[in-house]
Amino acid sequence: MSLLGHELRLLVRQRLTMVALALLTCLTVAALAAGMAEVARQRAAIAAIPAAQAEDIGAVAAWIDAKKDAGSAAYYSFYPTWDAPAPLAFAALGMRDVSPYILRIRALGLEAQIWDGDTFNPELALPGRFDFAFVLVFLAPLFVIALFHDLRSGEREAGRERMLDALPGGRGLWRRRAGLRLALLCAALAVPFTAAAAMEGVGLGTILAVLVVIVAYLLFWVAVAALVGRLRWSSVANAATLAATWLVLVLIVPTLANVAVNAALPVHQGAEIAMAQREAVNRAWDIPREQTMRRFYARHPEWADSAPLGFAFHYKWYLAFHQNGDESVAPRVRAYRAGLEDRDAAGRALGWVLPSVGVQALLTRLARTDLAAQLAYQDRIRAFHRRLRAFYYGYLFRDRSFAKADFARAPRYEDVPSG
């Protein structure tokens, strides 16, 4: 124990090391604070939904009540959906800055609504977010390099290496020094993170998982530094080699792989879904209405006993062709989604050989801010939209009138509680 204490005293005297550790702690705290502020902003935006929604739907209800028309209610009522950030989201914001986490939908064709985005500033999103994941994946390795590049070579250049090796327990010395540096680096990241995670109410299992990721990722870089150190080059050569390795592993290979993945796995442009759906929907005005209804009833026999259409416009026909339009592009939607998942899987697969990508993938998965979380949110929107349709169909296909009180009977979106 006292040996370790001596090493610690030696380390404290190295100004560069202490400055580096203090800097890493500051960066970690700043990144955690930035992430927590962003998540708080997102939560506040979600918390502001009910008031806005009550005002909006109240105004719609006021004039619909005069007509008692369920079709107009379905057409003019928008319902909010949202994707609350998971407790760990502050640590890895992932796609939450470019994908919507609030989306209002109505009972019309969903494919014309579900791909809409929210307002965000593209120039701010372009460089990527400053969050804990960034500090860990991009910056922490640089600090490992700063503290480990001259672990042995520094002593060699000072002419002490042979003497230190000759001491009894010489091997233990290097292990102690490396362990101490690694522990301090880990602490600079893990202590602020754990405090922030506790404040955000992250589950113990998740915190432990992140701590394991931190230690494992830093260990990888310590191992790289040790490998380079075995070449017995000068400290300067070690530092340059390690920085170059960092550049290649963290910046160049991922960008090259991105080009390769997008070229190897072409995704049919989503715009084609929107165009095909709109073509299918609008065609309904130009074909016999019975044709639309036959197709709709064939797929949804539960409404087939509804009264036949007259000459006048009826919203059940309108909503039926919107649903037909959605169903006509369902295979395209499946293919598009499969394409996105393939690309995502390819990116994650790279994470098995490239720790930088692997850590990013793991953190965004644990934080539920990755593509899978986005798609899960879309699934929740789809499920809610089905309930919304069924609700309005219950009035339209049964020719029941829709009064002010019926607005309160509409299904409510419920976000899944995520832990």
Next chain:
Amino acid sequence: MSAATLIARDELRLLRRNRVAVIATMLLVLLTLVAVATSWAHQRGIADLRDRQQHGAETAFKAQPNRHPHRVVHYGTFIFRPLGPLAAFDPGVDAYTGSSMFLEGHRQNSANFGDVRQSSLLVRFGQLTPAFVLQIVAPLLLIFLGYGALARERERGTLRLLMLQGVSRRSLVGGKLLALGTVALVAGLPAMIGFVAIARQPGALALPMLITAVGYFAYLAWWTVAILLVSATVRRSRDALLALLALVALWAVTTVLLPRVVPGVASAAVPLRNRLQTDVAIARDLRQMGDSHNPADPHFAAFRQSVLDRYGVDRVEDLPVNYKGVVGLEGERLTSSLFARYTSESYAAQEGQIALVDAAGILSPTIAVRALSMAAAGTDFAGHRRFLDQAEAYRYALVQRLNRMQAVHVSYADDAAEDAGADRRKRVSATNWSAMPDFSFARASGSDLARGALPGLAIVLGWLTAATLLLALATRRLGARR
């Protein structure tokens, strides 16, 4: 041959003998060539795809059968943002903004299907473009090759030796500068080859390209000077090592850390209203301005009276035009005026955020060169806004043209009828659709792009000037005893 050139030659010979330096430079050249090739292919692919989709959308619009004009208002049209030639050099925000937009009546839709939501998580590590290589990778190579230029001479004691032999400080630093500057030129050259290829494309504009070239030249020159400055000023037992660590730290802060920290600060400082709140606010304002659903609404009651007065009739049935179309015109005018108000608020907020980021160019030349590069390529927010503004103008003109068509070509009686043949009578001839003008994006002029890039260029040149002055100062004290 002057002393400076001799020293430069010597330094370059040393670099040539350094196998690691040669390999690193070759790798950078290779990386740039790959970036140029893939970025070029990507840009061509996107441009072709959008062109094809745009044609498809126009053909579909024109192939519509006889339709009621209001159906066409809802059928709408799709437009795609075309890319300028310089987007192959710096695609900027293209992947982050949607590239396609659905234009219809009563609604202002977002641009959707940006690449960032269609790619794997790798896209957030950065995109391999010539701009990325020059902004981020090339400086690190220069650091590796240049950190020791002066620090090494001092560490080994050769600095004093050179000075004793009568080499002036100026020619010593000048020679090293010349050598590292040559490396910087070699590093920047492959990107310039891509540049020449782009310049031969139709639509390439000379002025923005010139500014981009000057900007990157000044940026790499700044790094060259800064590296020598650090290499000249470190004074510790292990000069070269300290110079390297200081420079890598400087690089990490300017190219990696600050470009990420500053946008976070900007987005916290200037909040944006989200879509849901905007839509609810627009609906609220619309109710206050005039609610076309409400028969007793004062605005529309007054509007109706003014239309009746204008034509000198008492009932809407007696109007020579279809009142439904006239109301459509008025309704669209109201909603569009609100869209204009709220989008300009949102754009102003976003531009405020960007102004904060641009001001941070004072802290990091990388931020400044990035702003200048995107602005000159027309791939910054201003370029996207240019598209959005034109899209909205086109949408409004198209919808109002259709509303006028409904007012003039569909009779009020037919429009209100619900008998068996009414649907056929309400429709106007399909020949009208092909007479509609297509959307054509008016690109920014060269001088507009250049003007957008000038602030960034000024900041980069300011950095270069400051670093050069400091280097001149450090040169005078080079080799002095502490």
